Amino acid sequence: xxxxxxxxxxxxxxxxxxxxxxxxxxxxxxxxxxxxxxxxxxxxxxxxxxxxxxxxxxxxxxxxxxxxxxxxxxxxxxxxxxxxxxxxxxxxxxxxxxxxxxxxxxxxxxxxxxxx
Numbered sequence: 001x002x003x004x005x006x007x008x009x010x011x012x013x014x015x016x017x018x019x020x021x022x023x024x025x026x027x028x029x030x031x032x033x034x035x036x037x038x039x040x041x042x043x044x045x046x047x048x049x050x051x052x053x054x055x056x057x058x059x060x061x062x063x064x065x066x067x068x069x070x071x072x073x074x075x076x077x078x079x080x081x082x083x084x085x086x087x088x089x090x091x092x093x094x095x096x097x098x099x100x101x102x103x104x105x106x107x108x109x110x111x112x113x114x115x116x
Contacts, residue, residue, distance in 0.1 A: 003029070003030055003070075005029050005030060006029060006031070006032035007079060007080060011079070012075065012076060012079045013079060014075065015079055015082060015085060016078035016084075016088055017073075019049050019051075019075065020043070020047055021047045021048050021071050021072065021073060021074070022048075022049050022050075022052065022053060022071070022074045022077060023051070023053070023070070023071055024052075024054070024069070024070060024072050024077050025054050025055065025058050025062070025063075025068055025069055025070075026067075026068045026069070026070070027054065027055040027057060027058055027062075028053060028054070028077065028080050028081070029070065029072070029077075029080060031055075033057065034055065034080075034083070034098075035053050035055065035077065035080070035083070035084050035098070036057070036098050036099075036100065037053075037055070037095075037096070037097045038053050038054070038084060038096050038097075038105070039051075039052050039095040039096070039108075039111070040052070040090060040093065040094045040095075041092055041113055042092045049074050049088075050092050051074060051077075051088070052113075053077050053084070056097065056098075074088065083098075083103070083105070084105075087105060094107070095107065095108040095109070095111050096108060
């Protein structure tokens with residue numbers, strides 16, 4: 001079944017171009033939830049930015065289903081939630097979260113990425 005994205009391709013603006021690919025959940029791209037949790041790993045390849053974006057409501061079963069995730073250009077995610085843009089230059093190992101209703105992200109220092 002094809003995904004029905006919240007934004008159409010022609011609605012995307014050049015907000016954060018040239019930053020590579022990222023992993024993001026359908027909660028953001030299909031359901032239109034704002035980014036609530038983001039972290040940056042060492043990139044997997046030269047196209048990968050290392051960024052991973054979630055809304056923060058995804059449970060383990062949701063994350064374990066590859067149909068709920070996709071690889072997108074970072075610019076696409078910036079169009080869904082422009083508040084991520086100031087953090088995109090942070091190095092691998094960076095982790096940020098935003099509580100529901102909050103305007104700004106805060107750094108997280110007690111979380112480690114899942115093992116592949």
